[in-house]
Amino acid sequence: MYFSGDRLRSVRERRGYDSKVVAENIGVTPSGYSKYENGISFPSESVLGKMALFLNVSTDYLMGFDDNDILSKAERNNLITSNLNDVTNVPILSYVRAGESCYSSEDIEGYFPVPRSEINGYECFFLRVRGDSMKNARIEDGDYVFVRKQSDVESGDIAIVFTDFDESTIKRVIKKGEKIILRPENPNYKEKEYDSVRVAGKVLWAKIDL
Structure with a gap:
Protein backbone atom coordinates (compact mmCIF):
# COMPACT_ATOMS: atom_id res chain seq x y z
CA MET A 1 0.00 0.00 0.00
CA ASN A 83 -17.52 2.13 8.88
CA LEU A 84 -21.07 1.85 10.23
CA ASN A 85 -19.93 0.07 13.39
CA ASP A 86 -17.36 2.76 14.18
CA VAL A 87 -19.26 5.97 13.40
CA THR A 88 -22.52 7.62 14.35
CA ASN A 89 -24.43 10.42 12.66
CA VAL A 90 -24.40 13.70 14.59
CA PRO A 91 -27.04 16.37 13.83
CA ILE A 92 -26.03 19.60 12.12
CA LEU A 93 -28.05 22.44 13.62
CA SER A 94 -29.09 25.76 12.18
CA TYR A 95 -30.06 27.04 15.62
CA VAL A 96 -29.84 26.20 19.32
CA ARG A 97 -32.55 27.02 21.83
CA ALA A 98 -32.60 27.88 25.50
CA GLY A 99 -33.98 25.11 27.67
CA GLU A 100 -33.46 21.44 28.36
CA SER A 101 -33.94 20.11 24.82
CA CYS A 102 -31.51 22.61 23.21
CA TYR A 103 -32.93 21.95 19.73
CA SER A 104 -35.90 20.45 17.92
CA SER A 105 -36.24 18.44 14.72
CA GLU A 106 -36.97 21.65 12.79
CA ASP A 107 -33.48 22.93 13.66
CA ILE A 108 -31.66 19.96 12.06
CA GLU A 109 -30.12 20.72 8.65
CA GLY A 110 -28.60 17.27 8.22
CA TYR A 111 -26.16 14.82 9.78
CA PHE A 112 -22.41 14.21 9.70
CA PRO A 113 -20.62 10.95 10.64
CA VAL A 114 -18.32 11.09 13.67
CA PRO A 115 -16.34 8.22 15.28
CA ARG A 116 -18.22 6.72 18.22
CA SER A 117 -15.08 7.10 20.32
CA GLU A 118 -15.43 10.87 20.00
CA ILE A 119 -19.05 10.81 21.19
CA ASN A 120 -18.30 8.52 24.15
CA GLY A 121 -21.96 8.27 25.15
CA TYR A 122 -22.62 12.03 25.21
CA GLU A 123 -25.21 13.97 23.21
CA CYS A 124 -23.38 16.08 20.63
CA PHE A 125 -24.20 18.34 17.71
CA PHE A 126 -22.63 20.56 15.06
CA LEU A 127 -23.51 24.25 14.87
CA ARG A 128 -22.61 26.74 12.16
CA VAL A 129 -20.68 29.78 13.41
CA ARG A 130 -22.00 33.21 12.54
CA GLY A 131 -19.53 36.06 12.96
CA ASP A 132 -15.77 36.37 13.43
CA SER A 133 -15.50 37.05 17.18
CA MET A 134 -13.56 33.78 17.72
CA LYS A 135 -11.22 33.89 14.73
CA ASN A 136 -8.03 33.93 16.82
CA ALA A 137 -9.13 30.59 18.27
CA ARG A 138 -9.21 29.34 14.65
CA ILE A 139 -13.01 29.44 14.59
CA GLU A 140 -14.04 31.44 11.55
CA ASP A 141 -17.36 32.76 10.27
CA GLY A 142 -19.09 29.88 8.49
CA ASP A 143 -17.17 27.11 10.27
CA TYR A 144 -19.00 24.32 12.06
CA VAL A 145 -18.21 23.70 15.72
CA PHE A 146 -18.57 20.26 17.27
CA VAL A 147 -20.35 20.67 20.60
CA ARG A 148 -20.84 18.27 23.51
CA LYS A 149 -24.08 19.09 25.29
CA GLN A 150 -23.46 19.92 28.96
CA SER A 151 -24.78 22.47 31.43
CA ASP A 152 -21.43 23.71 32.77
CA VAL A 153 -17.83 24.12 31.63
CA GLU A 154 -14.45 24.83 33.20
CA SER A 155 -13.07 28.35 33.25
CA GLY A 156 -11.19 28.88 29.99
CA ASP A 157 -13.34 26.52 27.92
CA ILE A 158 -15.02 27.68 24.72
CA ALA A 159 -18.76 27.11 24.90
CA ILE A 160 -22.15 27.85 23.41
CA VAL A 161 -23.95 29.96 26.01
CA PHE A 162 -27.22 31.81 26.39
CA THR A 163 -27.18 35.35 27.73
CA ASP A 164 -29.89 37.99 28.09
CA PHE A 165 -33.09 37.47 26.12
CA ASP A 166 -32.08 33.85 25.41
CA GLU A 167 -29.55 34.90 22.76
CA SER A 168 -26.90 32.27 22.05
CA THR A 169 -23.24 33.05 21.45
CA ILE A 170 -19.92 31.21 21.22
CA LYS A 171 -17.25 32.60 23.54
CA ARG A 172 -14.49 31.60 25.91
CA VAL A 173 -15.98 31.32 29.41
CA ILE A 174 -13.95 32.87 32.22
CA LYS A 175 -15.14 32.40 35.80
CA LYS A 176 -14.08 35.26 38.06
CA GLY A 177 -15.50 35.00 41.55
CA GLU A 178 -19.28 35.24 41.29
CA LYS A 179 -19.10 36.70 37.79
CA ILE A 180 -18.94 35.09 34.35
CA ILE A 181 -16.88 36.77 31.64
CA LEU A 182 -17.54 35.90 28.01
CA ARG A 183 -14.32 36.59 26.16
CA PRO A 184 -14.07 36.84 22.35
CA GLU A 185 -10.91 35.81 20.51
CA ASN A 186 -10.79 38.88 18.30
CA PRO A 187 -9.45 42.28 19.44
CA ASN A 188 -12.25 44.02 17.55
CA TYR A 189 -14.75 42.74 20.13
CA LYS A 190 -14.97 43.45 23.85
CA GLU A 191 -15.47 40.89 26.58
CA LYS A 192 -18.68 41.14 28.60
CA GLU A 193 -19.41 40.36 32.23
CA TYR A 194 -22.55 38.61 33.47
CA ASP A 195 -23.97 37.52 36.80
CA SER A 196 -24.94 34.22 35.20
CA VAL A 197 -25.27 32.51 31.83
CA ARG A 198 -26.77 29.24 30.68
CA VAL A 199 -24.39 26.82 29.00
CA ALA A 200 -25.68 24.76 26.07
CA GLY A 201 -22.47 22.83 25.53
CA LYS A 202 -18.69 22.78 25.31
CA VAL A 203 -17.02 23.35 21.94
CA LEU A 204 -14.60 20.47 21.32
CA TRP A 205 -13.32 21.44 17.87
CA ALA A 206 -14.21 23.28 14.69
CA LYS A 207 -14.53 21.96 11.16
CA ILE A 208 -14.28 24.14 8.06
CA ASP A 209 -16.94 22.36 6.04
CA LEU A 210 -19.28 19.40 6.29
Whole structure:
Protein backbone atom coordinates (compact mmCIF):
# COMPACT_ATOMS: atom_id res chain seq x y z
CA MET A 1 0.00 0.00 0.00
CA TYR A 2 1.32 3.44 -0.92
CA PHE A 3 0.46 6.37 1.32
CA SER A 4 1.61 10.00 1.23
CA GLY A 5 2.32 11.44 4.66
CA ASP A 6 3.14 14.79 3.05
CA ARG A 7 -0.32 14.95 1.50
CA LEU A 8 -1.92 14.04 4.80
CA ARG A 9 -0.05 16.84 6.57
CA SER A 10 -0.87 19.29 3.79
CA VAL A 11 -4.62 18.63 3.82
CA ARG A 12 -4.74 18.65 7.63
CA GLU A 13 -3.07 22.07 7.72
CA ARG A 14 -5.36 23.40 4.98
CA ARG A 15 -8.36 22.26 7.02
CA GLY A 16 -6.93 24.03 10.06
CA TYR A 17 -6.65 21.03 12.41
CA ASP A 18 -4.11 20.22 15.06
CA SER A 19 -2.68 16.72 14.61
CA LYS A 20 -4.03 15.66 18.02
CA VAL A 21 -7.59 16.48 16.95
CA VAL A 22 -7.26 14.31 13.85
CA ALA A 23 -5.71 11.48 15.87
CA GLU A 24 -8.58 11.53 18.37
CA ASN A 25 -11.18 11.47 15.62
CA ILE A 26 -9.72 8.54 13.73
CA GLY A 27 -9.09 6.51 16.87
CA VAL A 28 -5.28 6.45 17.02
CA THR A 29 -2.72 7.85 19.43
CA PRO A 30 -0.99 11.17 18.64
CA SER A 31 2.34 9.35 18.30
CA GLY A 32 0.78 6.81 15.94
CA TYR A 33 -0.70 9.58 13.82
CA SER A 34 2.66 11.36 13.71
CA LYS A 35 4.17 8.24 12.14
CA TYR A 36 1.65 8.47 9.29
CA GLU A 37 2.57 12.07 8.49
CA ASN A 38 6.29 11.33 8.75
CA GLY A 39 6.10 8.26 6.52
CA ILE A 40 7.24 5.87 9.25
CA SER A 41 4.12 3.70 9.02
CA PHE A 42 1.01 3.38 6.85
CA PRO A 43 -2.60 3.46 8.10
CA SER A 44 -4.82 0.41 7.81
CA GLU A 45 -7.67 0.50 5.30
CA SER A 46 -10.11 1.22 8.13
CA VAL A 47 -8.05 4.12 9.51
CA LEU A 48 -7.53 5.49 6.00
CA GLY A 49 -11.31 5.60 5.55
CA LYS A 50 -11.75 7.46 8.82
CA MET A 51 -9.08 9.97 7.76
CA ALA A 52 -10.88 10.57 4.49
CA LEU A 53 -14.23 11.08 6.20
CA PHE A 54 -12.93 13.43 8.86
CA LEU A 55 -10.73 15.52 6.54
CA ASN A 56 -13.26 15.39 3.69
CA VAL A 57 -10.62 14.21 1.24
CA SER A 58 -10.49 11.32 -1.24
CA THR A 59 -8.54 8.20 -0.32
CA ASP A 60 -6.92 8.25 -3.78
CA TYR A 61 -5.47 11.67 -2.99
CA LEU A 62 -4.00 10.47 0.31
CA MET A 63 -2.53 7.46 -1.47
CA GLY A 64 -0.99 9.61 -4.21
CA PHE A 65 -3.11 8.19 -7.03
CA ASP A 66 -5.02 11.39 -7.82
CA ASP A 67 -4.25 15.10 -7.54
CA ASN A 68 -7.92 15.91 -6.96
CA ASP A 69 -8.47 15.94 -3.19
CA ILE A 70 -12.28 16.28 -3.32
CA LEU A 71 -14.18 13.49 -1.57
CA SER A 72 -17.04 12.57 -3.89
CA LYS A 73 -20.52 11.95 -2.55
CA ALA A 74 -20.35 8.34 -3.77
CA GLU A 75 -17.06 7.65 -1.97
CA ARG A 76 -18.34 9.36 1.19
CA ASN A 77 -21.40 7.10 1.19
CA ASN A 78 -19.23 4.02 0.63
CA LEU A 79 -16.91 5.00 3.49
CA ILE A 80 -19.83 5.63 5.82
CA THR A 81 -21.32 2.23 4.94
CA SER A 82 -18.02 0.42 5.52
CA ASN A 83 -17.52 2.13 8.88
CA LEU A 84 -21.07 1.85 10.23
CA ASN A 85 -19.93 0.07 13.39
CA ASP A 86 -17.36 2.76 14.18
CA VAL A 87 -19.26 5.97 13.40
CA THR A 88 -22.52 7.62 14.35
CA ASN A 89 -24.43 10.42 12.66
CA VAL A 90 -24.40 13.70 14.59
CA PRO A 91 -27.04 16.37 13.83
CA ILE A 92 -26.03 19.60 12.12
CA LEU A 93 -28.05 22.44 13.62
CA SER A 94 -29.09 25.76 12.18
CA TYR A 95 -30.06 27.04 15.62
CA VAL A 96 -29.84 26.20 19.32
CA ARG A 97 -32.55 27.02 21.83
CA ALA A 98 -32.60 27.88 25.50
CA GLY A 99 -33.98 25.11 27.67
CA GLU A 100 -33.46 21.44 28.36
CA SER A 101 -33.94 20.11 24.82
CA CYS A 102 -31.51 22.61 23.21
CA TYR A 103 -32.93 21.95 19.73
CA SER A 104 -35.90 20.45 17.92
CA SER A 105 -36.24 18.44 14.72
CA GLU A 106 -36.97 21.65 12.79
CA ASP A 107 -33.48 22.93 13.66
CA ILE A 108 -31.66 19.96 12.06
CA GLU A 109 -30.12 20.72 8.65
CA GLY A 110 -28.60 17.27 8.22
CA TYR A 111 -26.16 14.82 9.78
CA PHE A 112 -22.41 14.21 9.70
CA PRO A 113 -20.62 10.95 10.64
CA VAL A 114 -18.32 11.09 13.67
CA PRO A 115 -16.34 8.22 15.28
CA ARG A 116 -18.22 6.72 18.22
CA SER A 117 -15.08 7.10 20.32
CA GLU A 118 -15.43 10.87 20.00
CA ILE A 119 -19.05 10.81 21.19
CA ASN A 120 -18.30 8.52 24.15
CA GLY A 121 -21.96 8.27 25.15
CA TYR A 122 -22.62 12.03 25.21
CA GLU A 123 -25.21 13.97 23.21
CA CYS A 124 -23.38 16.08 20.63
CA PHE A 125 -24.20 18.34 17.71
CA PHE A 126 -22.63 20.56 15.06
CA LEU A 127 -23.51 24.25 14.87
CA ARG A 128 -22.61 26.74 12.16
CA VAL A 129 -20.68 29.78 13.41
CA ARG A 130 -22.00 33.21 12.54
CA GLY A 131 -19.53 36.06 12.96
CA ASP A 132 -15.77 36.37 13.43
CA SER A 133 -15.50 37.05 17.18
CA MET A 134 -13.56 33.78 17.72
CA LYS A 135 -11.22 33.89 14.73
CA ASN A 136 -8.03 33.93 16.82
CA ALA A 137 -9.13 30.59 18.27
CA ARG A 138 -9.21 29.34 14.65
CA ILE A 139 -13.01 29.44 14.59
CA GLU A 140 -14.04 31.44 11.55
CA ASP A 141 -17.36 32.76 10.27
CA GLY A 142 -19.09 29.88 8.49
CA ASP A 143 -17.17 27.11 10.27
CA TYR A 144 -19.00 24.32 12.06
CA VAL A 145 -18.21 23.70 15.72
CA PHE A 146 -18.57 20.26 17.27
CA VAL A 147 -20.35 20.67 20.60
CA ARG A 148 -20.84 18.27 23.51
CA LYS A 149 -24.08 19.09 25.29
CA GLN A 150 -23.46 19.92 28.96
CA SER A 151 -24.78 22.47 31.43
CA ASP A 152 -21.43 23.71 32.77
CA VAL A 153 -17.83 24.12 31.63
CA GLU A 154 -14.45 24.83 33.20
CA SER A 155 -13.07 28.35 33.25
CA GLY A 156 -11.19 28.88 29.99
CA ASP A 157 -13.34 26.52 27.92
CA ILE A 158 -15.02 27.68 24.72
CA ALA A 159 -18.76 27.11 24.90
CA ILE A 160 -22.15 27.85 23.41
CA VAL A 161 -23.95 29.96 26.01
CA PHE A 162 -27.22 31.81 26.39
CA THR A 163 -27.18 35.35 27.73
CA ASP A 164 -29.89 37.99 28.09
CA PHE A 165 -33.09 37.47 26.12
CA ASP A 166 -32.08 33.85 25.41
CA GLU A 167 -29.55 34.90 22.76
CA SER A 168 -26.90 32.27 22.05
CA THR A 169 -23.24 33.05 21.45
CA ILE A 170 -19.92 31.21 21.22
CA LYS A 171 -17.25 32.60 23.54
CA ARG A 172 -14.49 31.60 25.91
CA VAL A 173 -15.98 31.32 29.41
CA ILE A 174 -13.95 32.87 32.22
CA LYS A 175 -15.14 32.40 35.80
CA LYS A 176 -14.08 35.26 38.06
CA GLY A 177 -15.50 35.00 41.55
CA GLU A 178 -19.28 35.24 41.29
CA LYS A 179 -19.10 36.70 37.79
CA ILE A 180 -18.94 35.09 34.35
CA ILE A 181 -16.88 36.77 31.64
CA LEU A 182 -17.54 35.90 28.01
CA ARG A 183 -14.32 36.59 26.16
CA PRO A 184 -14.07 36.84 22.35
CA GLU A 185 -10.91 35.81 20.51
CA ASN A 186 -10.79 38.88 18.30
CA PRO A 187 -9.45 42.28 19.44
CA ASN A 188 -12.25 44.02 17.55
CA TYR A 189 -14.75 42.74 20.13
CA LYS A 190 -14.97 43.45 23.85
CA GLU A 191 -15.47 40.89 26.58
CA LYS A 192 -18.68 41.14 28.60
CA GLU A 193 -19.41 40.36 32.23
CA TYR A 194 -22.55 38.61 33.47
CA ASP A 195 -23.97 37.52 36.80
CA SER A 196 -24.94 34.22 35.20
CA VAL A 197 -25.27 32.51 31.83
CA ARG A 198 -26.77 29.24 30.68
CA VAL A 199 -24.39 26.82 29.00
CA ALA A 200 -25.68 24.76 26.07
CA GLY A 201 -22.47 22.83 25.53
CA LYS A 202 -18.69 22.78 25.31
CA VAL A 203 -17.02 23.35 21.94
CA LEU A 204 -14.60 20.47 21.32
CA TRP A 205 -13.32 21.44 17.87
CA ALA A 206 -14.21 23.28 14.69
CA LYS A 207 -14.53 21.96 11.16
CA ILE A 208 -14.28 24.14 8.06
CA ASP A 209 -16.94 22.36 6.04
CA LEU A 210 -19.28 19.40 6.29
